[in-house]
Amino acid sequence: MIQLRRVKKVYPGDPPVLDNISLKVDKGEFIWLTGPSGAGKSTLLRLLFCAEQPTSGQILIGGRNIGKLGQAAIPFLRRNIGIVFQDFKLLENRTVLENVGYALEVLGASDAEIRERARKRLDQVGLAHKCASLPRRLSGGEQQRVAIARALVNEPTILLADEPTGNLDPSLTDSILQLLFDANARGTTVVVATHDRGLLQRWHRRTVGLEHGKLVFDA
Amino acid sequence: MIAHVAWRLSRRAAVNLWRAPLPSLVSVLTIGLALFIGTTFVLGILAARSLLTSWGAQASMTLFLDPAMPDARAQAIAQQLRARGDLDVHYVTPAAALQRLRGDLGELGSALDGLSQNPLPPSLEIRPQKPLPGPTARVLAAEMGEIEGVRDVEFGREWLEKLEALGRGLRVFGAGALLAVIGAALVVVANTIRLAVYARRDEIEIMKLVGATDGYVRAPFLMEGALQGLLGATMAVGAVLGAQRWILPRAAQAFAFAAGVTAPHLLPLHAAALLAGGALVGFFGSWLAVSRFLKA
Numbered sequence: 001m002i003q004l005r006r007v008k009k010v011y012p013g014d015p016p017v018l019d020n021i022s023l024k025v026d027k028g029e030f031i032w033l034t035g036p037s038g039a040g041k042s043t044l045l046r047l048l049f050c051a052e053q054p055t056s057g058q059i060l061i062g063g064r065n066i067g068k069l070g071q072a073a074i075p076f077l078r079r080n081i082g083i084v085f086q087d088f089k090l091l092e093n094r095t096v097l098e099n100v101g102y103a104l105e106v107l108g109a110s111d112a113e114i115r116e117r118a119r120k121r122l123d124q125v126g127l128a129h130k131c132a133s134l135p136r137r138l139s140g141g142e143q144q145r146v147a148i149a150r151a152l153v154n155e156p157t158i159l160l161a162d163e164p165t166g167n168l169d170p171s172l173t174d175s176i177l178q179l180l181f182d183a184n185a186r187g188t189t190v191v192v193a194t195h196d197r198g199l200l201q202r203w204h205r206r207t208v209g210l211e212h213g214k215l216v217f218d219a
Numbered sequence: 220m221i222a223h224v225a226w227r228l229s230r231r232a233a234v235n236l237w238r239a240p241l242p243s244l245v246s247v248l249t250i251g252l253a254l255f256i257g258t259t260f261v262l263g264i265l266a267a268r269s270l271l272t273s274w275g276a277q278a279s280m281t282l283f284l285d286p287a288m289p290d291a292r293a294q295a296i297a298q299q300l301r302a303r304g305d306l307d308v309h310y311v312t313p314a315a316a317l318q319r320l321r322g323d324l325g326e327l328g329s330a331l332d333g334l335s336q337n338p339l340p341p342s343l344e345i346r347p348q349k350p351l352p353g354p355t356a357r358v359l360a361a362e363m364g365e366i367e368g369v370r371d372v373e374f375g376r377e378w379l380e381k382l383e384a385l386g387r388g389l390r391v392f393g394a395g396a397l398l399a400v401i402g403a404a405l406v407v408v409a410n411t412i413r414l415a416v417y418a419r420r421d422e423i424e425i426m427k428l429v430g431a432t433d434g435y436v437r438a439p440f441l442m443e444g445a446l447q448g449l450l451g452a453t454m455a456v457g458a459v460l461g462a463q464r465w466i467l468p469r470a471a472q473a474f475a476f477a478a479g480v481t482a483p484h485l486l487p488l489h490a491a492a493l494l495a496g497g498a499l500v501g502f503f504g505s506w507l508a509v510s511r512f513l514k515a
Binding site: 049071072075083089090091093102106107150 | 425
């Protein structure tokens with residue numbers, strides 16, 4: 001599903017952020033991407049959803065080299081990738097339902113279809129009763145659940161999560177991660193970046209370690 | 220699908236304007252002010268040119284005749300010119316001219332008593348019944364000079380040339396200044412819209428993350444920009460019409476030298492052009508501002 005071949009990312013004047021990374025993630029797999037701050041986890045995720053281009057090497061998604069995608073093709077790739085951030089990235093002046101429906105709007109879905117699918121997804125994350133609320137009225141855990149619902153609403157084949165529990169109270173962590181495991185159980189390939197070793201010990205999954213931009217273990 | 224997406228984007232543009240009225244209001248006011256200044260500037264230049272043209276057109280002409288020309292011949296020429304139907308002609312005999320000079324000199328008029336003979340020639344004073352532009356006055360003067368017995372034609376050539384040079388200068392200055400005003404207005408408007416778009420950069424980022432194409436991201440901003448431009452232009456048209464109705468008549472009274480000159484008015488066609496111009500300024504201002512964030 002995802003394949004990195006000797007990927008390197010260098011910003012001028014700095015040491016490589018990612019150095020010669022080769023990695024293969026199979027369809028339906030769940031992997032932890034771990035390492036200390038500055039190890040290159042977020043950069044690797046950004047390369048996967050084409051927010052940046054690698055300096056060298058190849059990234060293949062579904063067998064397609066995304067480094068060769070034209071600017072106009074990137075939105076269509078992203079429609080197949082759900083993304084979850086540490087800071088939720090919700091629109092403050094839109095309701096919960098509108099935030100989740102946003103990902104369907106760009107696909108050209110009808111209003112009725114957007115409402116129905118967004119409600120269904122919010123129901124799955126336990127927030128059907130908060131459809132009309134604005135994000136600022138929700139707790140951090142609820143906001144992250146809205147962000148996950150948005151990421152999953154158009155049933156992407158890949159879900160990328162960058163420190164999804166980083167801003168949350170530890171008591172909420174498990175419920176958020178359970179949503180990601182549920183998505184994975186439905187067949188979505190999931191890549192989660194985290195520096196929290198406790199998570200890796202509680203939830204045993206394939207773990208890829210990065211340090212100073214190098215892949216240091218894959219177990 | 221295209222229809223409901225277009226409807227959704229239009230609705231979003233309207234909702235965005237409603238939800239964030241302050242940045243929109245600043246953009247509307249900026250566009251309105253820029254268009255108002257530009258329009259009043261153009262109307263001011265046109266009024267100044269109209270005033271100069273009217274001054275030039277008021278010039279009269281004097282035909283100095285052969286001093287030896289008999290009175291009857293001079294009267295015949297005057298009659299012949301009156302017959303054209305477009306000129307008022309007044310025959311001034313040498314004696315009448317001397318009398319007028321004596322009056323003009325006042326107390327110094329007695330100096331003329333020592334003259335052994337009247338040195339002033341007979342003349343015809345000609346005033347066109349309709350104002351003539353400079354080139355036409357020149358053609359008429361040349362035509363008058365061809366009449367037998369006419370020695371010289373005086374029509375304020377220097378004055379006319381100065382006025383024409385002033386008119387040309389005003390045109391060049393007006394075009395240059397207008398370009399500067401339009402350029403400055405565009406920069407200010409684009410920057411104002413950019414600030415409004417900057418406040419919504421998160422929205423753009425999220426739209427792109429969920430797979431919106433650049434066109435889809437841009438569309439509501441362009442619609443908002445066009446709508447803001449249209450509202451700004453409506454304000455500018457209202458302000459210009461208001462100024463024409465309430466300020467211009469009082470200003471015209473204050474400037475007696477401009478009496479009789481019709482100031483250019485904003486016609487419906489001009490107003491329509493201004494509204495379209497406002498919408499375009501808003502549209503392109505938004506285009507520039509959003510493009511910057513799409514590249515980022």
